[in-house]
Amino acid sequence: MKNKIAIAIDGPAAAGKSTVAKLVAEQMGYIYVDTGAMYRAITYVTIKNNISPDNSSAILNELKKSDITLTKEFDVFINGENVTDEIRSNEVTQLVSKIASIPEVRKEMVQRQQQLVRNRGIVMDGRDIGTHVIPDAEVKIFLIASVDERAIRRHSENKNKGIPSDVEKLKIEIAQRDKQDMERVTSPLKKAEDAIEIDTTQLSIKDVVNQIIKIVEQEV
Ligand code: CDP
Ligand code: CDP
Structure with a gap:
């Protein structure tokens, strides 16, 4: 029988992480966990409850009360409420990096993820x-x-969903979010020393999945 392993996929916004991760998980018969959805979920709760994004203790308090469930069908529930679409709103996207920079929020999330x-x-x-x-x-x-x-990818995704979209605005939004994610003090966005970097700019989804599967096959 093959060895079961853990596959970590990191990178900046819209690099193709979730699309590729889902396909790799499907091919391997593994479960897929979208940790961005968890940060989006607590951001949604913060907005919904009118909590100031600077009020870390109130946000942490809400997080402790929030059971965030990611289903096999990639739906996201907070205390039983389906928020799959809501967590992808512009409002959430604009605030999520700020909420994700709160050290106590990260500590709680990392614990949940490690379980x-x-x-x-x-x-x-x-x-x-x-x-x-x-x-x-x-x-x-x-x-x-x-x-x-990456901006073009998000733009065509929006167009397919019938969501109004502007490539130039997306470029700015993506660059700002990357900057915030790379510059935060607690566990910033960074390539692990032993990670394999794949530049997907010129690659199809299938190419990327195949490259990762090849790497995985050497470990199982
Ligand atoms: O899919 P997209 O690139 O838009 O982002 P996401 O994966 O849904 O993550 C949204 C935000 O959550 C990121 O911009 C980060 O601020 C935060 N995040 C994080 O800090 N740590 C993670 N492990 C995952 C997401
Ligand atoms: O999870 P992350 O934010 O890194 O990106 P994503 O949501 O998986 O991918 C963003 C968009 O890029 C999706 O619409 C993918 O279909 C597309 N994509 C692509 O066109 N080519 C790739 N090599 C990877 C993703």
Whole structure:
């Protein structure tokens, strides 16, 4: 029988992490965990409850009361409420990096994420998976792509969903979020020393998945 491992996929916004991670998980028969959805969920709760983004203790208090569930169908529930679409709103996207920079919030999230990793057979994507959440992951991938390409990807995704979209605005939003994620003090977005970097700018989703599967096959 094959060895079950943990696969950490990190990288900046819209590099293709979740798309590729889902496909790798499917191919391996592993579970997929989208840690960005967890930070988005607490950001949604903060906005919904009119809590100031600077009030870390109130946010942490809400997080402690929030049971965040990620389903196999990639739906997201907070205390039983389906918030799958709500957590992708512009309002949440604009605030999430600020909320995710609160050290106490990160500590709680990392603990929850590490509980999910106890049994291997997992693909987890985010910003600090290879560096903090699963530092002993057997495979660590760091996906990158140019900001232009990432903005174009998000733009076509929006268009397909019928959401109004502007490439130039997306470029600014993505660059700002990357900057915030890279400059925060607690577990910033950073390539783990032992991660393999894949520049996906010129690659199709299938190319990226195949490259990762090849790397994984050497470990299982
Ligand atoms: O999919 P997208 O690139 O828009 O972002 P996401 O993966 O949904 O993550 C949203 C935000 O959550 C990121 O910009 C980070 O601020 C934060 N995040 C984090 O700090 N650590 C993680 N492990 C995952 C996400
Ligand atoms: O999770 P992350 O924010 O890193 O990115 P994503 O949501 O998986 O990918 C953003 C968009 O780029 C999706 O619409 C993917 O279909 C697309 N994509 C692509 O066109 N080419 C790739 N090599 C990877 C993703």
